[in-house]
Amino acid sequence: MRRLIATALACFAMATLATAQTFEERTQLCLGCHGEKGQSETAEVPSLGGLTSAYALIQLYMFREKLRTAEPMNDMMQGVSDGELQKLADLIAKMPPPKASAEPIDPERAARAQGLIAAHRCAFCHNTGFPGTDSVPRLGGQREDYLVKTLTEYRSGKRNEYQPVMAEIIRKLSDQDIADLAHVIARTGAK
Structure with a gap:
């Protein structure tokens, strides 16, 4: 069920991405899955907060060039310029690290x-x-x-x-x- 919901959200995001015109609109789509403040609440979707700009840029580039396969990221990065990749990586680097799970450690x-x-x-x-x-x-x-x-x-x-x-x-x-x-x-x- 979680995968079905995640797939539906990804399809919606890809369809919406095609109509997103500005960098800010596209960024909001990213944050919809990865979390407004860098802490994901979506099953099996990573929190991005706390990543460095350099690491984020490498990953975004790899998604765009399909050197790293993880749909819907590959499709979502198509047509994104190098400058926008850098801008997005810099935005990610400003997000606070995710909070550790509050559940006790066994x-x-x-x-x-x-x-x-x-x-x-x-x-x-x-x-x-x-x-x-x-x-x-x-x-x-x-x-x-x-x-x-x-x-x-x-x-x-x-x-x-x-x-x-x-x-x-x-x-x-x-x-x-x-x-x-x-x-x-x-x-x-x-x-």
């Missing part, structure tokens, strides 16, 4: 996740607390369902276009490992 899952984080050296790229860097996304406070979806896509090889090393690391993880990591990372960061 201690057993946290222990398993911390072991995985240490063993796979996640903080080497994403930094302690998962704030990310210029070229690595912020994960702390991200939607748990989106984290599960993304990690599962890395594991299956569906998503390896930007950081193939992630696919290599994640390929070894079980469904439970992915669920535990997502559980903890979604609850990491500002509350």
Whole structure:
């Protein structure tokens, strides 16, 4: 049901995007799914707040050029100029980081996740607390369902276009490992 609703919203957004004339109108369509203040309330749609302009620009460019496949983003970025991509990336970078899930962390899952984080050296790229860097996304406070979806896509090889090393690391993880990591990372960061 959630996927059906998300698909319907995406179709509506794409149809509306075709009639959107100004940058501001198109931006409002983006925020409809990703959240007005950078915190998504839409299932399996990432929160964008806290991403750097550099990282956001790379992702937007990859969507436009279909180097990263994630509909409806590929269609929505068609016809967007380089200048508008930069302007959108700069707007994203000004959004506050998403708030971490207020739900308590399960201690057993946290222990398993911390072991995985240490063993796979996640903080080497994403930094302690998962704030990310210029070229690595912020994960702390991200939607748990989106984290599960993304990690599962890395594991299956569906998503390896930007950081193939992630696919290599994640390929070894079980469904439970992915669920535990997502559980903890979604609850990491500002509350």
